[in-house]
Amino acid sequence: MLKIEGLHTYYGNIHALKGIDMEIDEGEIVSLIGSNGAGKSTTLNTIAGLVHAAQGKITFQGRDITNMHAYKLVDQGMSLSPEGREVFAALTVEENLRLGAYSKKDKGAIEASFQRVYDLFPRLKERITQQAGTLSGGEQQMLAIGRALMSEPRLLLLDEPSLGLAPNIVQMIFSLITDINKQGTTILLIEQNANMALSVSSRAYVLETGTITMSGDAHELADDPRVKKAYLAM
Numbered sequence: 001m002l003k004i005e006g007l008h009t010y011y012g013n014i015h016a017l018k019g020i021d022m023e024i025d026e027g028e029i030v031s032l033i034g035s036n037g038a039g040k041s042t043t044l045n046t047i048a049g050l051v052h053a054a055q056g057k058i059t060f061q062g063r064d065i066t067n068m069h070a071y072k073l074v075d076q077g078m079s080l081s082p083e084g085r086e087v088f089a090a091l092t093v094e095e096n097l098r099l100g101a102y103s104k105k106d107k108g109a110i111e112a113s114f115q116r117v118y119d120l121f122p123r124l125k126e127r128i129t130q131q132a133g134t135l136s137g138g139e140q141q142m143l144a145i146g147r148a149l150m151s152e153p154r155l156l157l158l159d160e161p162s163l164g165l166a167p168n169i170v171q172m173i174f175s176l177i178t179d180i181n182k183q184g185t186t187i188l189l190i191e192q193n194a195n196m197a198l199s200v201s202s203r204a205y206v207l208e209t210g211t212i213t214m215s216g217d218a219h220e221l222a223d224d225p226r227v228k229k230a231y232l233a234m
């Protein structure tokens with residue numbers, strides 16, 4: 001579904017991605033793990049058209065999407081739930097969600113997406129008219145994911161959904177990620193919480209200073225002594 005070949009990204013003269021190769025098949029949850037500053041967000045933002053790819057190729061559903069604008073990628077079936085959530089604090093839950101469906105015209109389809117999001121996140125339904133800035137961290141995370149789902153993406157890019165959340169909320173979010181995947185959405189998950197990420201993924205990639213250093217079956221990686229030592233605090 002998504003193929004990344006020899007991807008290089010720079011910020012000025014900082015060489016943030018140094019030739020990344022990755023592949024995601026339809027129906028998978030794939031995680032990209034790595035320490036702070038490894039280049040995880042840069043990878044996601046380059047795929048999503050928010051950061052310029054200097055070299056390499058990104059193919060989505062057979063189509064070359066390298067450096068395609070983010071808004072066009074939404075129409076192609078890809079959407080991003082960004083790090084730090086970035087919900088619109090002054091807007092209500094419903095208004096935030098509606099923004100996620102901006103490219104859709106069909107009212108019935110938009111209503112169906114609202115229903116899907118409220119079924120997945122009943123807490124959001126209870127808070128429809130509440131300003132997003134007054135939600136808890138976990139609820140804001142749900143809102144960011146819900147907003148990304150409003151465009152009914154075939155591929156959902158999730159940047160650090162566990163960031164800054166209490167362990168029980170993290171459990172809940174990861175269980176919802178599994179539910180979203182079971183409904184047919186392919187997921188690329190970026191996480192510092194390698195433990196949780198590997199537990200829900202079929203495969204994973206390990207990123208270190210802009211280079212993929214390991215990849216494979218998520219459960220095998222979780223058992224790998226190098227991964228345990230560096231990312232699982234064992």
Ligand code: ATP
Pocket residue numbers: 011014016034035036037038039040041042043083192
């Ligand atoms: P984090 O979990 O902290 O977000 P990350 O693995 O997602 O880490 P990136 O944010 O992708 O890492 O950063 C990769 C490298 O690029 C780092 O060295 C970082 O300092 C640098 N970098 C990221 N964004 C910018 C930017 N806007 N301008 C300059 N350098 C940047």
